[in-house]
Amino acid sequence: MNVAVAAGPGGGGVLRPDGQAARAVAELAGAVRELEAGRPRWVWADTREVYPALLASGVRLTRCHDLTLTEGLLLGYEGRYGEPHSARAAHARLHGLPVPEDHHGPRARQATLFEEEPPPPDADLVAEVHADQLRRIESVEDPGRFRLLVAAESAGALIAAEMGHEGMPWREDVHDTLLTGLLGPRPVHGMRPAKLQALADQVAAAFGTPFNPDSPQQIVRAFKSVGLPVASTRAHEIKKIDHPGVAPLLAYKELARIYSFHGWVWADQWVRDHRFRPEYVVGGVVSGRWATSGGGALQIPKVMRKVVVADEGWTLVVADAAQLEPRVLAAMAGDGGLARAAGQTDLYQALAQPFGGERDNAKLAMLSAMYGGTSGDAPKLLAVMRQRFPRAYQFVEDAARSGEEGRLVRSWLGRTCPPPSARWRELVSGPEGSRAARDRGRFTRNFVVQATAAEWALALMAVLRGLLPAPARLVFFQHDEVMVHCPAELAEEVVAAVDRAAEEATGLLFGPTPVRFPMQALAVRCYADAK
DNA sequence: TAACGGAGCGCC
DNA sequence: AAAGGGCGCTCCGTTA
Known part of the structure; x- marks a missing residue:
């Protein structure tokens, strides 16, 4: 059963269950809560516009179909990546009307200040666009997989909203202590923290x-003035130079980053009531990984993990998928030898034997195959891979070739990479053409693996969400890692749920396969204790 | 004054 | 000879 939903102003809205007429309700949250008992699939234009208000009213839903995300996936599949994909845009295309631009990004947001906001989509529009999307899904090469992709992406939208609502535990006091220890006390506006200033002074003294x-x-310029020209100021370059200014300069750079990225100002903006609430963007990366549009949740430096502490009597279950991408490659390529190795907990160790018994060599070979690396020993190791794991090798080579030739590649479930730009087509036929072709080949080579890994992670989270015992909550997700905040006595149950979710996600994507996807799940009081 | 690209580096 | 994929964020310094 599907129920189309449109949120109206003032907490009201319109509901349209399959095969029935739309009906207006004065209090959407209450009406939705009632219907949720029948576990319908909620169909709406954009989860971000509807679900947060429902969550605020205490309503949690099992499943949905997000028209905006689905439209993005379908347009990508159809080779029309980047066209407006709001429900309104989809509706306009359906009727041959002028297609409204998606409004996101600072410039677009500013424009809407002076223009009239488009009216919220109504339930009939939602139902119509949904029907059209279902038709289009049936015409892709593998509708079953694509349906799974749409379900997983939509579940991701629910989860992102829920995590934004819940927030990740964040101890402001521990954060302040950490910052003060590293930088000195919080400075008054416009001043450098004391320890940062002291380092800047040391640098100045060293260079004169x-x-x-x-x-x-x-x-x-400073290095040049002391007769030590440098090509770049990257830390690993500067590190090699013998000069008294180097040590304080590197220390300065490290601390300055913490100060400006994750310092007091950042906390003022993103942390409230002991919770860090970033803004996740589902499918924000072309590969389907999530991005953030604020808070930098996916780049929190490891030193900050000691600030993430479970509430009193609660615990954090932190779980990450071990060696996810090579396992995904093994499952997709159907490479018997690699799949057997991927049945082991340490895939790289299991692979070591053909690579001279060196685990590091096996790892480098796999990474080079997936990233298109060619430096150092990579060519030699790739030759071994080609011989011993021909199907896996061929799989990524085919993806690279497609990219070099300007064709599209798709993930396991059907997420499609963007087509090459007009600029690329120009470049590729010019003198620098081989360089441009190789760059795109590396991109598509990586895309098929990274995008499928993102799908596995999404499926894992969607399954896990359904298995979690109340009041356990997902509070953080980072590519191949999830965090659950739960009462301490539920820790064991949650760890078991993670394992089961990994198994079910693997079955959903790949069916029966010898490849295992082990999750390392640990119950800890503090995030820093998890590694 | 705002916008933008580049540099650099954090995460996976 | 060397050649790694994807992001977000902040700063600088230039340009519009």
Whole structure:
């Protein structure tokens, strides 16, 4: 059973169950809660516009179909990546009407200040676009997989909203102590923290002239002035230079990053009531990985993990998928030898034997195959891979070839990479053409693996969400890692749920396969204790 | 003054 | 000879 939903102003809305007329309700949350008992699939234009208000009213839903995300997936599949994919845009295309631009991004947001907001989609529009999407899904090469993709992406939208609602535990006091220890007390506006200033002074003294260590250009000039020209100011380059200014400069760069990225100002904006609430963007990365549009949740430095502490009497279950991408490749390529190795807990160790018994060599070979790496020993190791694991090798080679030739590649479930730009087509027939072709080949080579890994992770989360015992909550997700916040006495049950979810996700995507996808799940009081 | 690209580096 | 994929975020310094 599907129920089309449109949220109206003032907490009201319109509901349209399959085969029935739309009906307006004064209090949407209450009406939705009632219907949820029948476990319908909620169909709406955009989860971000409807679900947060429902969550705020205490309503949680099992499943949905997000028209905007689905439209993006379908357009991508149809080779029309990047066209407007809101429900309104989809509706307009259906009727040959002018297609409204998606409004996101700072420029578009500003424009809407002066233009009239488009009216919210109505339930009839929602139902019509949904029907059209279901038709289009039936015409892709493997509708069953694509349906799974749409379900997983939509579940991701629910989860992202729920995680935003719940927030990740974040101890402001521990954060402040950490910052003060590293940087000195919080400075008054416009000043550098004491320890940062002291390092800047040491750098100036070492070079004999003050300069702004935040400026790469000025760093280059400073090294030049002491007779030590540098090609770049990257840490690993600077590290090699023998000069008294190097140590304080590197220390400055490290601390300055913490100060500006995850310092007090950041906390003022993103942390409230002991919770860090970032804004996740489902499918924000072309490969289907999530992105964030604020808070930088996916780039929290490891030193900050000690700030993430479970509430009193609660625990954090932190689980990450081990060696996810090579396992995904093994499952997709149907490479018997690689799949057998991927049946082991340590895939790289299981692979070591053909690579001279060196686990590191096996790892480098796999990474080079998936990333298109060619430096150092990679060519030699790739030759071994080609011989011993021909199907896996051929799988990524085919993806690379498709990219080089300007064709599209797809993930296991059907997420499609963007087509090459007009600029690329120009470049590729010019003098620098081989370089452009190789770059795109590396992109598509990686896409098929990374995008399928993202699908596995999404499926894992969707299954896990359904298995979690109340009041356990997913509170963080980062590519191949999930975090659950739960009462301490539920920890064991949650760890078991993670294992089961990994198994079910594997079955959903790949069916029977010898490849295992082990999750390392640990119950900890503090995130920093998980690694 | 705002916008933008580049540099650099955090995460996977 | 060397050649790694994907992001977000902040700073700088230039340009519009």
